[in-house]
Amino acid sequence: MRTAYSVETVRTAERELMARLPEGALMQRAAAGLAAACADLLGRVYGSRVVLLVGSGDNGGDALYAGARLARRGAGVSAVLLAPERAHPGGLAALRRAGGGVAADGGAAGRLIERADLVVDGIVGIGGKGGLRPDAESLARAAARSRAAVVAVDLPSGIDADTGEVHGAALPADLTVTFGTHKPGLLVDPAREYAGSVRLVDIGLALPGDAAVLEALQHADAARLLPVPGAESDKYRRGVVGIAAGSARYPGAAVLAVSGALRxxxxxxxxxxxxxxxxxARFPETLVSDRGPKRAGRVQAWVVGPGAGDDAATVAEVVAADVPVLIDADGLRLVDVGAVRARTAPTLLTPHAGEAAALLGVSREEVEAARLSSARELAARYRATVLLKGSTTLVAAPDGGPVRANATGTSWLATAGSGDVLSGLAGSLLASGLPARDAGSVAAYLHGLAGRHAADGAPVGAHDVAEALPGVWRDVREEGRAGV
Structure with a gap:
């Protein structure tokens, strides 16, 4: 499990560790990890041209000490100081002793960036708020235009470490080298898009497990949660999921939700x-009824809403059931918030950004810009677990615990019916006994992998995603057992 901690928690852990270490030792650990990552990205350090963009905080110091290490290995390293009078004195001295230089003026900085092989972004640290200031923004534009790879120190400058929000200009990175732990902004869009690949460097921080604010499943975590039938299992002991979906206008939504549920x-x-x-006709193993949810037979969980049109009565009937319920698509528009809040069995809502915006009474752009807070607010408002779909899917529980982030998907999943497959898959996991938070998290994880597998860089249909699910299920179980 990858975990992410708030800025406040990270700073507290850093202060406690620094109190036990010789002065400057923690920065040297970070700089060593940063320099190693830069060297790996460069491939050949000797003769390479490296530009450090140095702010006044500790990130600037990390960049200067890392630059000194690269200079000692034969790189030509130049520092651009955004606040020369507040640059880290020890790091600056180390860089100069190693043969590195400092850009004399803004024009020189632009020319250096234009010719660089690598730009190290040490402008702003984890406490930065708002976008880049004008002087830093001009350097960021120059770096983005250049052929140089960009490495961010701890996190890309201009993003919010705690929320993943981006207010103003930010510097996109090819690689982010983060220290001690992931920060939420590295796992949540829109900020995640600026981070590139993320490399975690262990600097010895002691972080309390119960203080994590964000989690991201990995194969081993998903594998532990996947239901596996026992020797005495039969189809009813494994759980039965009810699908109340589709309409005369949208019969395909029902087919696709069932396809996800069967897998x-x-x-x-x-x-x-x-x-x-x-x-x-498509899935003869399905138990079909036209007598309504109450008379369909016993189920361990319901999925309601995909392609339902205006069938509010069916939505209300399902929501009144005393079993876990997943509400998606039209069901989100038709459901009564009071009825959801009054439920005692688990509820899982699965909106995309537009549907979440309608539920919250804000614009879609506001939800997309503040995905983490939007998911949390919806979960609190409805007293339900919320799976907010998107480039990074977020699963927020009503109890306020760590939000789960998932980025296994692909942009090719933005296709009609994909969400119906996800709903059926998550509903089936609910019926098999997983709590709502786990069912949503595992479903998003598998669905994203299935999308990648099915698409393989080309357009894909929702039915292809459903058909890819058994293969990725096997992969997750096998690699999870191997500790991947």
Missing amino acids: GGAGAVRYVGPAGDAVI
Whole structure:
């Protein structure tokens, strides 16, 4: 499990560690890791041209000490000081002793960046708020235009470390070298898009496990959560998921939700709705009923809403059931917030940004700019677990615990019906016994991997994603057992 901690928690851990170490030792650890990552990215250090963009904080000091290490290995290293009078004195002295130089003026800085092989972004640290200031913004534009690879120190300058929000200009990185732990902004869009690849350097921080604010599953975590039938299992003991979806206008939504559910670990799928003929023609193993949710037979979880049109009565009937319920698509528009808040069984809402915006009464742009706070607010408002779909999917529980972030997906998943497959998959995991937070997290993880596998860099349909699920399920289990 990758975990991310708030700026306040990280700074507290850094102060406690520095109190036990010789002065400057923590910065030297960070600089060593940063220099090693830069060397790996360069491939050949000797003769390479490196430009350090140096702010007044500790990130600037890290960059200067790392630059000194690269200069001692034969790189030509130049520092651009945004606040010369406040540059880290020890780091600056170390760079000069190693043969590095300092840009004399803004024109020289531009020419250096234009010719650089590598630019190290040490402008702003984890406490930075708002976008880059004009002098830094001009350097960021020059770096973005150059052929140089950009390495961010701890996090890209201009992003918010705690929220993943980007207010103003920021400097995109090819690689972010972060110290001690991940920061939430490195795992949540829009900031995640600026981070590039992320390399975590252990500097010895002692971080309390219960203080994490964000988590991201890895193969081993997902593998531990996947339901596996026992020797005495039958289709009912494995769980039955009910799918109340589709309409005369959108029968495909029902078919796709069922396709995801059949591959989600439950032993059986019951379908209720007007698209029964389409469902049974594609998936004859489905238990089809046209008598409504209450008379469909026993289920361990319901999925309601995909392609439901204006069938508010069915949505209300499902929400009144005393089993876990997943609400998606049209169901989110039709459901009564009071009915959701009054439920005692788990509820999982799965909106995309537009649907979340409608539920919150804000614009889609506001949700996309503040995904973390939007997911948390929805979870609190509805007293439900919320899976906010997007480039990074977020799963927030109503109890305010760590939010789960998932980035296994691909932009090719932005296709009609993809969300219906995800809903069926997550609903099946609910029926198999997983809590709502785990069901949503594992479903997003598998769905993203299935999208990557099915697309392989080309357009993909939702049915292709569903068909790829068994393969990625096997991969996750096998690699999870191997400790990947």
